[in-house]
Amino acid sequence: LFTRAEKATKERVFGCRMCGQCALPATGYTCPMTCPKQLRNGPCGGVSANGQCEVDPDLRCVWVTAFERAEQSGHGADMDLLHRPMDHGQWGSSSWVNYWQGRDDELWVAPSKHKPPLLRRELGLVPR
Amino acid sequence: MSGLRAALGSGRFVVTAELGPPRGADPDAVLRKAAMLRDWVDAANVTDNPGAHVRMSSLGGSLLAQRAGLEPVMQLTCRDRNRIALQSDLITAGALGIPNVLLLTGDHPRFGDHPDAQPVFDLDSVQLIWLARTLRDEGRLLNGRPIEANPEWLIGAVENPFAPPTEFRARRLAKKVAAGAEFVQTQYVFDVERFARWMAQLRDLGVTQQCAVLAGVGPIRTLRMLEFLRTGVPGIHVPDWVGRRLRGMPSDRVAQEGVAICVETIEQLREIAGVTGVHVMAFGFERGVPEILCRAGVRPRPSARTATTAREDIGHAG
Numbered sequence: 001l002f003t004r005a006e007k008a009t010k011e012r013v014f015g016c017r018m019c020g021q022c023a024l025p026a027t028g029y030t031c032p033m034t035c036p037k038q039l040r041n042g043p044c045g046g047v048s049a050n051g052q053c054e055v056d057p058d059l060r061c062v063w064v065t066a067f068e069r070a071e072q073s074g075h076g077a078d079m080d081l082l083h084r085p086m087d088h089g090q091w092g093s094s095s096w097v098n099y100w101q102g103r104d105d106e107l108w109v110a111p112s113k114h115k116p117p118l119l120r121r122e123l124g125l126v127p128r
Numbered sequence: 129m130s131g132l133r134a135a136l137g138s139g140r141f142v143v144t145a146e147l148g149p150p151r152g153a154d155p156d157a158v159l160r161k162a163a164m165l166r167d168w169v170d171a172a173n174v175t176d177n178p179g180a181h182v183r184m185s186s187l188g189g190s191l192l193a194q195r196a197g198l199e200p201v202m203q204l205t206c207r208d209r210n211r212i213a214l215q216s217d218l219i220t221a222g223a224l225g226i227p228n229v230l231l232l233t234g235d236h237p238r239f240g241d242h243p244d245a246q247p248v249f250d251l252d253s254v255q256l257i258w259l260a261r262t263l264r265d266e267g268r269l270l271n272g273r274p275i276e277a278n279p280e281w282l283i284g285a286v287e288n289p290f291a292p293p294t295e296f297r298a299r300r301l302a303k304k305v306a307a308g309a310e311f312v313q314t315q316y317v318f319d320v321e322r323f324a325r326w327m328a329q330l331r332d333l334g335v336t337q338q339c340a341v342l343a344g345v346g347p348i349r350t351l352r353m354l355e356f357l358r359t360g361v362p363g364i365h366v367p368d369w370v371g372r373r374l375r376g377m378p379s380d381r382v383a384q385e386g387v388a389i390c391v392e393t394i395e396q397l398r399e400i401a402g403v404t405g406v407h408v409m410a411f412g413f414e415r416g417v418p419e420i421l422c423r424a425g426v427r428p429r430p431s432a433r434t435a436t437t438a439r440e441d442i443g444h445a446g
Contacts, residue, residue: 037206037233037247041254042300044233045288045315046362054362055236067293080299082307085211085255085270111306 003094020090020098026078026108028069035062040083043067081108130227130282131199132171135405136311136340141398141426142405144201144313144342145417147172149189151182158189162196164414167428168421171199173230173313173407180207180240187217190226201284202226205234210250211259211270218260222279230284230313231256239362254307257285261308285309285339289326290319290365298329301339311340313407316357318389319367320396327402336402343397346409347390347420348374349383387420394424 003018010016014024017033023040024031032040036055043063046054053059070078084107090098135142145165150157158174165172174189183189190200202221204214221229233253237245251259259270260283267278285304289297301312317323323343330336348354348366354374357364370389377385397403406426410417418428 036236036238037249037252039233039249039252041252041303042296043291043293044363045286045291046235047291047293048362049290049292049365051292055238061292063296064293067296079296080303082254082258082303085251085259088250111303 003092003097006094018092019086020093020095021086021107022095022099023083023107026081026083028066028071028073028075028078030062030066030069032062032066034059039063040086042079080111082111083108130171130280132201132228132311133282135170142340142342143169143408143421143426143429144405145169145172145408145410145414146175147189147193147198147200147414148175148178148411149184149186149192151184153184155192158184158192159196161414162193162198165417166196166198168418169198169408170405170429171201171228173201173203176203176205176234177208177240178235180235180237180242180245182241187221187224187226190221191224194225199227201228201230202281203230203232204256205232206249206251206253206256207234207237208248210248214251214256215259215263215269218263218281219275219279222264222277222281226281228282228284229260230286231260231309232286235362253285254303257283257304257309258307265308282310283308284311284313286314287312288315288363289317289323290315291363294326298326298333298335301330302333302335305335305339309339311342311404313342314344316346316364316366316409317343317393317397318370319365320393320400322365323397324400327400331402340404341402342405342407343403344407344409345390345393345397346411347383347413347416348386349413350386351375351382353386387416387423390420391423394420394426398424 007016007018014029014031015034016031019033032038036053037044043061047061047064048054051061051064053061067079070076147161147165172193174186174193176186177183186203190202193200204217218229231253237243237247262268264279267275269275287297287301348357351374354371358366373389374382374385394406397406408417408420
């Protein structure tokens with residue numbers, strides 16, 4: 001029931017693909033699974049100057065839209081979250097149920113601030 | 129031990145280049161290019177089926193480059209491999225003594241020579257970098273299980289400072305650095321002013337203290353290549369003045385002018401705080417790399433030969 005209700009509403013509004021691990025709350029409500037490369041951590045390097053998708057020029061890059069929406073709604077910091085690899089076994093299941101049951105608690109994390117800089121630690125590099 | 133790691137820590141201007149493996153089983157094609165580059169660059173990227181065109185694998189190409197005394201940076205993309213194959217290749221690279229890896233999303237197969245292929249993209253580049261760092265520093269697979277011996281490669285990433293959303297590009301690199309990237313190579317830089325603004329953002333975010341930045345450069349030697357970069361490759365920003373300068377030349381001097389622009393760009397990039405070096409992309413013009421570097425005031429690597437002899441043995445053993 002939940003699966004069908006979720007599919008019916010989210011497919012129409014967000015182009016939902018039913019990946020079962022909804023990233024919408026952290027992406028300015030722009031579905032990253034509609035990206036042809038299904039990137040969950042931001043845009044690739046091939047976005048054209050006017051914001052078109054490199055793979056399908058009829059598409060606007062979903063991450064250009066996500067960034068705009070997140071910034072405008074005051075959730076710009078969401079863009080810095082690190083999204084973990086997907087569980088492909090969850091395709092077709094309801095992310096709502098997964099959310100209520102706490103199965104998607106660790107879909108994304110904030111980058112750790114207290115880790116010492118890598119280069120300084122390991123290479124002794126002093127920035128020029 | 130990665131010679132590139134040592135170079136990045138040395139404080140001198142670092143140079144990497146690109147080595148495209150051949151479409152075919154001829155090892156000499158790699159050895160010849162490696163011989164042209166080895167005295168001039170600290171390491172060279174061996175590309176992973178670039179532009180989704182079938183080539184010798186980056187792992188095989190890296191081994192051949194090592195045999196020829198050139199330190200490889202093995203590129204690995206998410207396009208053709210799921211997480212099982214990616215981890216397997218990373219472990220193999222560690223076992224064979226490949227000193228550096230460069231982890232990226234990869235071009236979509238739609239642009240390649242097999243546009244009907246199934247794209248994989250099981251992970252994205254940030255997740256792949258994260259996975260690699262965990263594999264190396266914590267000795268764990270993505271599923272949490274321990275591995276028996278940790279690989280030791282240096283982890284690199286790429287970024288395009290010029291693609292929208294441009295205000296996010298510095299932060300996107302910051303994500304990769306948080307995930308584990310220790311050096312970054314950028315897309316072609318022609319617009320030095322815009323690049324400098326991106327560098328300023330990186331400095332503000334503290335990224336340059338954690339990650340060495342190698343700015344991408346390369347000569348545009350024909351008007352055909354100019355058109356290809358402007359329209360054929362997604363995400364490359366070639367300002368109008370470059371086209372005007374090249375088109376203003378008689379046809380026999382376009383190549384020379386393209387090289388001159390590249391030299392000037394390197395000279396300007398050296399002056400920007402936080403720029404550790406350059407990444408020279410001279411597809412099919414590897415023989416011209418020494419001249420470009422020389423004219424830009426970059427000296428050959430005196431230590432290149434001695435540093436690579438030890439690794440040569442590993443290459444032969446593998």
